Amino acid sequence: MTATRFVPRSFCGDSPTQPFATAEEAWFWFARCQIVRRQGARFAPLPGASVRPCDPDDIYRAAVSLKRKGLLGRRHLAVLGHFGVSGRPPDPRCPEEEVPARLWEQAIDRLTTVLQEKGIVA
Template sequence: MAQARAHAFRVSSSRPAQPFFSAEEAWLWFWQCQIARDEGARFVADAGAVARPCDPDDLWRAALALLRRRLIDRRHLRVLAVFGRRLTPPDPRLAEEAVAARLWDDALDRLTTPLRAKGIVA
């Protein structure tokens, strides 16, 4: 007997999807969407200027999957959230952001592999 797939691919746009250049670009896009959602925006598929190969929540789920697999820890996730909400990466030249910059780079490096595998990052 054939089994149903747990996660079926769904087409959200009739336009060709443009993957993100990097995990950082994708992560900051997720936070732009999240901030707009927090402010009351409602998302409609295929309404953006550029068709993306994922939903914003796919990025959050990918980060949580890394946390569950212990490839990142809560410090990484906290840095991704704090600086993501600021829509700017931490500045490694600032002493108070140097540790955060290392965690940011490490987390995004680990996030790149699953995002690339899913076609979210080119």
Template sequence: MTRLRYVPRPLGQADGQPFGSAEEAWMWFGACQLARAVGARLQAGQGDVARPCDPDDIYRAVQRLYRLRRIGGRHLRVLGRFAASQCPPDPRAGDGAGQAVLWAEALDYLDVDLRQRGIVA
């Protein structure tokens, strides 16, 4: 008697429209997290625009950068704060210039990682 084996099907080119920038991807992740916090259940294919990833893929990319020490705890705090407010830091609006620098550094590293994965065009 033959034994059935589970063989995952190969994933081809990811379907969906890639993000224009790492900032856009991060803000989308922040919006998804805010929706989850109020009880929404996220499922693929239910948004206005199909994306080539899940929100958790972006989270894992940031966590990988942290583990590799490309970004630090200060970067994570700034990313989290401005993802929750859905607005990037603006020194003219009272956000510190240091926060804007940390934001830019973190997104630069994230951009490289997400481009390699096809999440950002």
């Protein structure tokens, strides 16, 4: 009798994975994945698409872990969420985005450390 498998099968199989260049790139990828999930899309491998070394949920869990440790606050997560959905980072030259830009940089810096340890960011 075979054992029941509780872990979903990976899409990547034997394909080499390509880590993200930056945590910012990983965050925007996560945000896009969340948008299409809400629209009802299912994940399936696309021919010719680069295979990522993680699931979108891994990036979410990294952010939540930083929140639990007190390294990210509510405002950090709000800025990540707002500008992640917008698809662009806040512009520090714009007076109304000066504070969000500072929070964004702090959050991305802290995410970079965690995501590099996991091999998600190069």
